[in-house]
Amino acid sequence: MAMGKTPGSSDDEGDGAGFAEINITPLVDVMLVLLIIFMVTSSVITQQGPGGGTKTGLKVNLPKGGAADVTARTNDISVAVLSDGRYVLAGNVVAEAELKQAFDKAKELNPDTVVIVQADEGVSHGTVVQVMELAKQAGLGQLAIGVREGN
Structure with a gap:
């Protein structure tokens, strides 16, 4: 054949x-x-997210804002503040003391670490400021607020 x-x-x-x-x-x-x-x-x-584990993996209802100016790098820290006021770091709910320790450790590893605060729309302004003050006390002066792109 x-x-x-x-x-x-x-x-x-x-x-x-x-x-x-x-x-x-x-x-x-x-x-x-x-x-x-x-x-x-x-x-x-x-x-x-881009750059590895910089996002928390939790759904946070971010407020609308302008175009995203900050791109997360691998050494940046992303802190999510849930609607009930709990802090989430790397997918784990942490207390304020643990958050401060993480900021101190990040400062030792890289002084140029950017702290990205992803707060739910329902979170009070004071809670977001408290996270930012913890970062400043640890010596991390580069702060950013995570928003979703709005029209």
Whole structure:
């Protein structure tokens, strides 16, 4: 049997015989599985944020603001303040003393660390100022407030 001939055809028929069919069902199945995998991993990467673990991974209802001017680097600290006033650092709820220790450690590692405060819309102004004052007391003078882009 020659290559490209349909099964059961003889060599005497010449070049007029058609090609064998290719079953693409397994190919489509594999492509759908890959599509699902890419969709899941892209949402995980988006939640993690650019630069590694700088975001907390928690949903905080940020107030609207202008275009995002600050891009988080790997050595920056992102602190989320939840609507009930709890502090979240690296995905863990921490007390004020633990937050101060984290600021002190960040100052020792890199004095140019930027503290990004991501506060919920319902959080009082005083709570945000308190986090910023803790950062200033630790010697971290570069502060930013996380907002979502508004129209």
